[in-house]
Amino acid sequence: MINRIPWVLVIFLVALWVPWYGSRFYTFLATDIAILALFALSLNLLLGYTGLVSFGHAAYFGIGAYTSAILMKTHGMPFAVSFPAAGLMAAAFALVFGYFCVRLTKIYFAMLTLAFAQIVWAICFKWNDVTGGEQGMPNVPYPDMSWMAAIPGLGGLRLGDQFYLLVLVLVALAVAALRRIVSSPFGRMLTVIRENPERAEFIGINVRRYQLAAFAVAGFFAGLAGALFGIFNRGVFPDFAYWTKSAEVLIMTILGGMGHFWGPAVGAMVLTLLNQQITSYTEYWPLILGSILVILLFGFPGGIVGALVAAGRRLTRRGNA
Amino acid sequence: MSALLALHDIQTAYGLSRVLFGISLEIAAGECVCLLGRNGVGKTTTMRSIMGLTRPSAGRVVWKGGDIAGWPPHRVARAGIGLVPEDRRVFAELTVWENLDVAQRACRRPGPWNVQRVYEVFPKLRELADRQAGFLSGGEQQMLTIGRTLMCNPELLLLDEPSEGLAPLVVDRLLEQVGELKQQGLTILLAEQGVDFSLRLADRVYVLEKGTVRHSGPASELREDAVLRDRLLAL
Numbered sequence: 001m002i003n004r005i006p007w008v009l010v011i012f013l014v015a016l017w018v019p020w021y022g023s024r025f026y027t028f029l030a031t032d033i034a035i036l037a038l039f040a041l042s043l044n045l046l047l048g049y050t051g052l053v054s055f056g057h058a059a060y061f062g063i064g065a066y067t068s069a070i071l072m073k074t075h076g077m078p079f080a081v082s083f084p085a086a087g088l089m090a091a092a093f094a095l096v097f098g099y100f101c102v103r104l105t106k107i108y109f110a111m112l113t114l115a116f117a118q119i120v121w122a123i124c125f126k127w128n129d130v131t132g133g134e135q136g137m138p139n140v141p142y143p144d145m146s147w148m149a150a151i152p153g154l155g156g157l158r159l160g161d162q163f164y165l166l167v168l169v170l171v172a173l174a175v176a177a178l179r180r181i182v183s184s185p186f187g188r189m190l191t192v193i194r195e196n197p198e199r200a201e202f203i204g205i206n207v208r209r210y211q212l213a214a215f216a217v218a219g220f221f222a223g224l225a226g227a228l229f230g231i232f233n234r235g236v237f238p239d240f241a242y243w244t245k246s247a248e249v250l251i252m253t254i255l256g257g258m259g260h261f262w263g264p265a266v267g268a269m270v271l272t273l274l275n276q277q278i279t280s281y282t283e284y285w286p287l288i289l290g291s292i293l294v295i296l297l298f299g300f301p302g303g304i305v306g307a308l309v310a311a312g313r314r315l316t317r318r319g320n321a
Numbered sequence: 322m323s324a325l326l327a328l329h330d331i332q333t334a335y336g337l338s339r340v341l342f343g344i345s346l347e348i349a350a351g352e353c354v355c356l357l358g359r360n361g362v363g364k365t366t367t368m369r370s371i372m373g374l375t376r377p378s379a380g381r382v383v384w385k386g387g388d389i390a391g392w393p394p395h396r397v398a399r400a401g402i403g404l405v406p407e408d409r410r411v412f413a414e415l416t417v418w419e420n421l422d423v424a425q426r427a428c429r430r431p432g433p434w435n436v437q438r439v440y441e442v443f444p445k446l447r448e449l450a451d452r453q454a455g456f457l458s459g460g461e462q463q464m465l466t467i468g469r470t471l472m473c474n475p476e477l478l479l480l481d482e483p484s485e486g487l488a489p490l491v492v493d494r495l496l497e498q499v500g501e502l503k504q505q506g507l508t509i510l511l512a513e514q515g516v517d518f519s520l521r522l523a524d525r526v527y528v529l530e531k532g533t534v535r536h537s538g539p540a541s542e543l544r545e546d547a548v549l550r551d552r553l554l555a556l
Binding site: 185188189195198199205206207 | 372406
């Protein structure tokens, strides 16, 4: 019975209603979660589906954020141009960096993704004329959302609430596209490569080419998330591409469970909420985070969603017996 | 006789440990050739060398007149050589049908094989089409692995110890099925430890020992001459 409820639709509708709850804080949190969920889901295309551990996924998040911010702030381009451009630019960089990364395996692959990400960070940090250097690019403008006033009920909302609705719809579309990709024949090829790259190779799959394609697609969606985050954050800064950001998204993905499509989104939500809650009590957030990770890795290696799915199965089996 | 596949003095090593010390053999189109020998004599390594999974350090792998040594495995597969590895591992997370479908899409090599024809040779797979491959029995996995390889329309099938670890009844059925593939004109290179399975199928045999060819000749010779068989294959 639980399976019959269209959970994704229910959650989307509940999320749509957040602005009318009236709290600026909840809208802020929900926007944060939606964007990071897309970021984590894009990483899982590599981690959970293709079996590639990237330690440098923040590079593409950062490239997307800077591309969008530079186009909107410096060149006065509309959001409708800067948003897809951010994804394409991130994908283009992922294609170039990935070309070298997929030539290596396992830990060497991971280290090279990290190396490229640090190069991106260093460029953002130092290229003062374009990226604003260490100071970043504050005051990235909101997209023009005056058209929303034409939709009944949306005209009276605050700018932040309107932007949240825009984010929610764009993230939902991007996630739907990701979902299509992983369940397509292309997605099955990636699963096959993760299960056993050698076997995939001798049934005729050009493994490197598929890995590179997955890397570029993951970069594209990370770039879209970055573009949204730059606007949400009202500014773009070099630490968007810093290795701690890569670690953060990796933790979200593993926390939620990389074996399930929605795992990373759940991970993004739980980590963001926990962070908010716990930092209001203690400054030792990293200590708590570390403890959570230890418990998780030993007790629930499938992540939160993996544990829930296993528990659900146990319940139905008992119900049937 | 121009061979479909010929190995000329292949030498292969894993790191510092050398396994093949100059293997030469030939397979003509339509033949079933068997590599016989105990565990560790280099049967699997010979197959891996042909497939490009382990690159020979010396020697030539000649496929239809061209040297393919050093080609990546996916190119070898697309050239028409299909490997059924000894661990017969399927893609466990995919269904039976998806396993076959993925192989066809991977290779995109035109030819007579499609899902329906694989089901005709292995009717059991049709019943199991929607089952997750990881839950199949050993014999069913072996059928699926062979079927998956056929989806690429190979001209040469490399079968690495297909009977290993299967119950005698299952082996008998498998023998029939592989025999049927041979009837249909597929060229087969078989690696086996035991003589039962191999001598019933093979036209010619190469007996390997310590990475070299110890004996080669028609399978009938070994079938009939028990003394020779014991001398070559005694443990």
